[in-house]
Every structure is written in structure tokens, then in C-alpha cells.
Amino acid sequence: MEFKVRAASRQDIEEMLQLYFSFTEHFVGSAARTPKSFVRMLRKRDNINYVALDSQNRMVGYVHATLEKRNHTGEFREIVVDPKHDSEQVASLLVEKVTADFNKRKVAAIVAGSLRNPVYERIFPKLGFIESESMGVFMYAILNAQKLLSELEPVFANRLKGAEGWNGLAQIQCDEHSLFLEKTTEKVQQIVWTNQPVDFKVMLSGAILVKLIFGVTDPLECRKSGQLKVEATVGEARAVKLLERLFPRSQFLIMDFW
């Protein structure tokens, strides 16, 4: 498909925001945005913002890059492409456009970080960028485990909803706190307390829960190493499937540093 690229303007904000959410919903860790953050992004004169449009002028991607005048360095901050147009070279098109701009402005260096988009790992090495590990790390702490479990209820309920051919009571026990979810054919609902036997129980520490939420560890590996325990009345094959359904492999992505 043919795409065209043009500079982003304030009229694009709504579409950019929609695109941002449809892109980031496939990742975990990304921050929620408001139109205000896009206003800020487009307002700064030294920012370089382009949008990619399809033949019907629908936005399929955008790029946001910044120019650090003091160091004369250009930085790719985000490249967002509609998941429906993945592998159609939209990102490469946007990168080429920004790189040409950077070259015009005679930057001394161009930088991009994989935490902002894992696809960078495919794009930038091909363009002759030096690849380097960063000595930075994103850290996460649970302040209130019971509250976090309750807040995560919609996440787990939605995942259990898709567990076909299984109904019953599931328990996620993190340290001394628990979340009970009862699945019936019609719905999945949170139970405050019950004396009925649990059909599927996962026991894990807060640290493992965090790593599983952010998709940086594998639930089956954790089980094998004893970091996560499962008690189930269902068969082994079903227990493995339920575990994988509750904690699917996700890709971590952060757009905003703070």
C-alpha cells in the first residue's frame, strides 16, 4: 500500500491519541495519555513530528522526535504505527523522513531507545546505529498488595473469560492476600469470601506477580523453579492452560520517562 508522510498539526491530535491507545494496548507498562500531552508535543518548535497517511488520508502512524540543541543531538522519542499496518514499512518511512530532517539540521548524533518501542530493535541496527545495553532499569514496587489484586481483577477476569471449557473458582494468592474469581458460563465475578473448595489456586510472591504482570518472566518457568505454586483439582494440561491464560507473555513498553 502507498503511504504519504506530512508534518503533524494540532488538527491531528485526536487521531494521534486514538492511534497511541490502539498501539499501546498490545503492550504493558505504557502510560495513559490525554490530548494535552500531544498539544505539548506539537507545540515545541524543536520537536519533529510527522504523520503517515494511507490513500484515504487515514492516519496509520506517527513519529515524534526531539532535537537537543545544546548537544546537537536528535532523539527518536516514539514511533507509533497502527497494528493493522504492521510490516508495511510505515515505521521505516517515518524514520527516513526524520533522519533526513536531522541531517538537514546537521545533528552530531541520533539516539533511540528500545524501551520506547521494541520494534526499534529491527529498524535501527539496519540503519547502521551502534547498539548498546543501557545501565538504566525500570523498577516497580507494590505498596498495597490487596488493593493491587483488586485493581487487577478486571485484567484477570477478562483473561479467565476466554478459558473455554472450564468453569470454577480460581484464587490468586500473593503473599497473604488473595483474589477469588468465580467463572460460570455467563460471566466471571470477584468473590469476597467463600467456604467452597477452590478449583485452581496460584500462589506467588509480590515480586513474581510484578514480573508476570509486565511479561518479563514465564509462568511455567516460575512454576518449574518453585517461585510459583499451583494447586488444582483440574488435570495438569488444564492447569497449564489456565496459568498461561492468566499470565500471557506480554511486551513491556514505556513511552514516558519520569
Place this chain on the structure above:
Amino acid sequence: MEKSIVFTIRNYVKGDEAALSRIFSECFGPTTPRRLKEWYRSEGVRPEDVFVGVVDGKLVSCVEQVFKQLHHGEGVYLKNAGISGVCTDSDYRCKGMVSNLMKRALEKGRQNGLSNASLYTGLNIPAHRIYERLGFIDVMTWRTYMKYLDYPYLFGVWVRYLNRSLKDSKVAARKLEDWKKSVAIQLKGVGTLSFRFRKNRFERLAKPPKRVDIQFSTDLETYVKIRRNVIQWEDAVTSGKLKVAKGELSDIEVFKRILHWRWDE
């Protein structure tokens, strides 16, 4: 931990910017009160979200909270206490101030009904251990991609940055007091870049002096990775990627500190 001191914790008040930007400059690189205020405004940081440590009326430490909604999967965004701007005046480090400020900030987050917190930090810095003790766990490191189009220009920027950082770093100024040396770096594909340090100033040299104190050759990628602390100097020497032509061991140790701008023991 060294001997503790008497200090108080309070929230940020208007007028703290100058003292805060001084500590920020020492910890994170040159910052001005104006830039600090701009950052607070753009991130929506309120005075009650900034905790400062005060000793004898002097502001010496800081921790901030920035609130974000993070995606936890299935379209569910949870409010998160983002910890940032953690810094302490070098004369007041290792006295438990940051731990205390962090505890107050996290407690405030808890009181405000937040279930989780997050932060970004360096892996090889003392603060990382403090965060681990407070219950933070490592989730993700990342990769950076860099393309250098004019490295000699960036070298000049770096030398200027060293002078600016030196102005703000009391520890560096003390350690470099009697260090008067020149350095020549031969980078494959870039050329020879050199600077000297004397009279408390870093000075870029157009060409290396005849009697250089430290001289080594390597490729740009290795040099950048050493600077970023991804490759250790010793490992680069052992693997043959970096060849030291000249330099006393003690001088190279100081040079490594300059490269990383790390002055704490």
C-alpha cells in the same frame, strides 16, 4: 552507613528552586531553577508531591512523586506513584536521608490510595540498593541505538559539560585538586581527540601535546560503551579492543572517574 545527622523533612515551597537546582546539578548534570519549574509544571508536580530534606536550614536532599496511569494489561490503567528526582548533596550522603524521604513519599502514596509505585534508576549506583531495600524490584533494562555523525563535535560538548559539572560537584573538585594531566584518545575512523585538565578546568586541545600523560586507542563503539559503563575498561583492555599506549595506573583510575562522572567511593 555513616553517622546519622539531625534533619527534617518538609514539602517543597516556592523559593526552594535555587537550592534544588544546585543539588540536581550535582546529581544529574546542569539544571537551572527555570528548567526545574518548567519540569514541575509540565508533569503536573504539586508542592505536596516533592519531599525535601533540610539540615540546619539548608536544603540538601529531594524526592519527587509524579503520578501516571500505567497499562497493566487488558486495557486496565492503574494509577502509579512515579518516583523521580532522588538526589542528595554530596556532603550529606550515606546518612539515611534518601531512605527516609523515600519512605515518606511511598507512605503518602499509600495514604492517597495508590497500590503501586515505580522509578527509573541506574543499575550500578548505590541508590539501586536503597530502592531494593524499600521493596522495588527490577523489571526491565533496555537497549539504546546511537549513530554518531560528528563525534569530534560531541567530544567538545562533553568537555564543556565536564567543566559545568565540575562547578556543581564538590567531590569531583576535591578529587581533581592536584590532578594536572593531558589525555589523547585515538578513535578508529574518527581521529585523535585530546584534552587536558589544569587550573581546575578541562580544556579541549586541537592536537595532542608532545608529552601526553594518558594515551590509548580503541574504536568508537568500545569507547562509547565504556563511557556508558556497559563495558568495563579492564575487559576492553583484556579483549584487545582498547590499547593503552601510555598512562600511570592511578591516572587511568581518575580518568575512568571522569569518563563516568562517578566520584563516590
